[in-house]
Amino acid sequence: MATTMQQRMLEAMLPADLAAEPERWQQRKSVRTRIRLVEAAIDCLVEEGYAGLSTQKVAERTGASRGAMHHHFATRMDLAAAVVEHVFYRRMRGFLDDYLGSVAGARDEALFEISTEAYWRSVQTRDYAAYVELAVAARSDGDLERVFLPAARRFDAVWIGEMIESFPQWQARWETMKLVNDFVVTAHMGLLLNLPVIGERRAALVRRLVARTVAMLHAEAAAGAFEV
Amino acid sequence: MATTMQQRMLEAMLPADLAAEPERWQQRKSVRTRIRLVEAAIDCLVEEGYAGLSTQKVAERTGASRGAMHHHFATRMDLAAAVVEHVFYRRMRGFLDDYLGSVAGARDEALFEISTEAYWRSVQTRDYAAYVELAVAARSDGDLERVFLPAARRFDAVWIGEMIESFPQWQARWETMKLVNDFVVTAHMGLLLNLPVIGERRAALVRRLVARTVAMLHAEAAAGAFEV
DNA sequence: AAAGAAACCGGCAAGAGTGCCTGTTTTGCC
DNA sequence: GGCAAAACAGGCACTCTTGCCGGTTTCTTT
Numbered sequence: 001m002a003t004t005m006q007q008r009m010l011e012a013m014l015p016a017d018l019a020a021e022p023e024r025w026q027q028r029k030s031v032r033t034r035i036r037l038v039e040a041a042i043d044c045l046v047e048e049g050y051a052g053l054s055t056q057k058v059a060e061r062t063g064a065s066r067g068a069m070h071h072h073f074a075t076r077m078d079l080a081a082a083v084v085e086h087v088f089y090r091r092m093r094g095f096l097d098d099y100l101g102s103v104a105g106a107r108d109e110a111l112f113e114i115s116t117e118a119y120w121r122s123v124q125t126r127d128y129a130a131y132v133e134l135a136v137a138a139r140s141d142g143d144l145e146r147v148f149l150p151a152a153r154r155f156d157a158v159w160i161g162e163m164i165e166s167f168p169q170w171q172a173r174w175e176t177m178k179l180v181n182d183f184v185v186t187a188h189m190g191l192l193l194n195l196p197v198i199g200e201r202r203a204a205l206v207r208r209l210v211a212r213t214v215a216m217l218h219a220e221a222a223a224g225a226f227e228v
Numbered sequence: 229m230a231t232t233m234q235q236r237m238l239e240a241m242l243p244a245d246l247a248a249e250p251e252r253w254q255q256r257k258s259v260r261t262r263i264r265l266v267e268a269a270i271d272c273l274v275e276e277g278y279a280g281l282s283t284q285k286v287a288e289r290t291g292a293s294r295g296a297m298h299h300h301f302a303t304r305m306d307l308a309a310a311v312v313e314h315v316f317y318r319r320m321r322g323f324l325d326d327y328l329g330s331v332a333g334a335r336d337e338a339l340f341e342i343s344t345e346a347y348w349r350s351v352q353t354r355d356y357a358a359y360v361e362l363a364v365a366a367r368s369d370g371d372l373e374r375v376f377l378p379a380a381r382r383f384d385a386v387w388i389g390e391m392i393e394s395f396p397q398w399q400a401r402w403e404t405m406k407l408v409n410d411f412v413v414t415a416h417m418g419l420l421l422n423l424p425v426i427g428e429r430r431a432a433l434v435r436r437l438v439a440r441t442v443a444m445l446h447a448e449a450a451a452g453a454f455e456v
Numbered sequence: 457a458a459a460g461a462a463a464c465c466g467g468c469a470a471g472a473g474t475g476c477c478t479g480t481t482t483t484g485c486c
Numbered sequence: 487g488g489c490a491a492a493a494c495a496g497g498c499a500c501t502c503t504t505g506c507c508g509g510t511t512t513c514t515t516t
Contacts, residue, residue: 024513024514025513025514027462029463029512029513030462030463033463033464046368047368048368048369049278049279049364049365049367049368049369050277050279051277051278051279052368054502054503054504055503055504055505056502056503056504057503064464064465065464065465065466066465066466066467066504067463067464067465067466067467067507068463068464068465069464070464070504070505070506071462071463071464071465072463074505074506075504075505076503076504076505129367132364132367132421133364133368135421136277136360136361136364136421137277138424139277139357139360139424140274140275140276140277140280140361141276141277149424149425152424152425153425156425156426178430179430179433179434179437182422182426182430182431182433182434183415183434183437183438185418185422186415186418186419186421186422186426186434187411187414187415187418188418189417189418189421189422190413190414190415190416190417190418190419190421191414191418193360193363193364193414193417193418194410194413194414194417196366196367196373196377196380197377197380197381197384198384198410198414202406202407202410203410205407205410206407206410206411206414209407209411209441209445210411213437213441213444216441216444217437252483252484253483253484255492257482257483257493258492258493261493261494282472282473282474283473283474283475284472284473284474285473292494292495293494293495293496294474294495294496294497295477295493295494295495295496295497296493296494296495297494298474298475298476299492299493299494299495300493302475302476303474303475304473304474304475
């Protein structure tokens with residue numbers, strides 16, 4: 001059941017690259033180098049920002065030639081688009097791996113707290129750093145935005161949809177669940193970006209406040225589930 | 229009293245450019261073009277991101293020559309540093325202007341809500357967009373980070389310090405005040421960046437939740453002021 | 457095995473950006 | 487009026503990146 005959920009969510013976010021595992025060796029090799037290129041691109045993105053994501057550096061990093069790079073991704077934006085797909089997929093996979101491990105056998109009441117902590121961990125990953133870079137770059141780059149926003153909305157839709165599907169017993173509290181989710185997502189993104197300024201200590205206090213707010217909403221929803 | 233606070237805060241964040249108003253016409257003209265260049269640079273930053281902040285485009289935008297540009301800012305990073313200073317100053321000024329206008333004659337209980345709303349407005353400005361761009365770019369650009377972080381910390385220190393200075397009657401609740409401040413700052417930054425994905429409606433719900441949390445903390449602190 | 461396709465290589469021209477440098481104009485001081 | 491200094495103009499050389507293209511190697515198919 002849990003694995004089914006994971007499978008469904010991952011499949012919904014699967015990049016076109018990884019859709020079909022081909023049997024021909026040539027194509028398989030092609031897929032492998034494509035993935036290597038995208039991985040290197042993510043490294044570039046994290047280390048040097050969206051501006052540093054150049055086809056040249058990515059090719060150099062993987063040891064591939066510029067020709068091979070251009071064969072797989074004709075333009076820089078093609079590469080960026082592939083990176084967007086992969087980053088969302090990897091974020092989903094990373095979170096699910098961590099979350100499903102820590103949630104095993106937890107009580108209903110602890111669920112929100114466990115989820116929140118898992119989410120905070122996910123925010124501190126390399127994949128999330130890449131995601132932030134893309135999200136911000138998309139604000140001032142129309143071409144990137146046209147690739148990024150649909151992917152982000154799909155991620156959101158899969159996330160919310162699966163959340164609803166997975167907890168049918170909370171039907172009356174779905175709106176609250178969605179709100180809690182949005183709240184945690186936004187608060188943690190802001191927290192990550194402000195971390196260098198406010199420092200670990202204050203960040204931990206804010207994180208505790210976020211957890212308290214989530215708990216408060218959860219308690220409220222549990223009490224008033226039939227009044228809404 | 230209120231104007232004194234405003235003056236103190238602004239003075240503490242005043243860029244070196246604007247420190248002294250010179251009487252010589254030549255220097256005054258120099259300051260004016262410097263400011264014009266920085267303003268154009270902020271436009272670049274907002275419209276095209278940190279990567280699009282080039283000395284060339286900025287010079288072109290103001291009608292100045294590349295020589296003039298180079299005279300005022302020898303390197304791109306010199307320009308970026310000036311932009312950092314100005315952006316923080318402008319953010320401070322913009323918020324104070326708005327806030328001091330809306331807070332006039334408000335009751336203590338309404339203060340947090342008014343502040344929160346003023347802060348959300350400030351987050352939606354052009355200056356804040358520039359700030360976000362710098363904050364994210366500083367994550368992957370060491371040179372920029374060395375300019376940005378100290379300025380950000382100074383902004384934070386001035387903010388917190390003045391908050392404490394302005395509300396001596398809340399001495400026992402200072403820690404809570406600081407927490408509330410950090411919470412509002414982080415939550416709203418995350419909210420802004422997630423706005424394109426979650427949309428206005430959900431963002432408004434999150435915003436209401438933030439306000440509720442702030443109110444809750446305020447009520448708590450008011451009740452247990454002497455227990456802490 | 458031979459043709460065709462797919463993956464891969466590396467060079468070319470064009471464009472943008474940077475830092476530096478030499479002049480030219482405008483202003484300030486005596 | 488004249489000299490020094492500051493503000494401003496624009497050229498030069500260099501680097502980096504992009505997109506494209508002709509050629510080569512490595513499968514795949516028949």
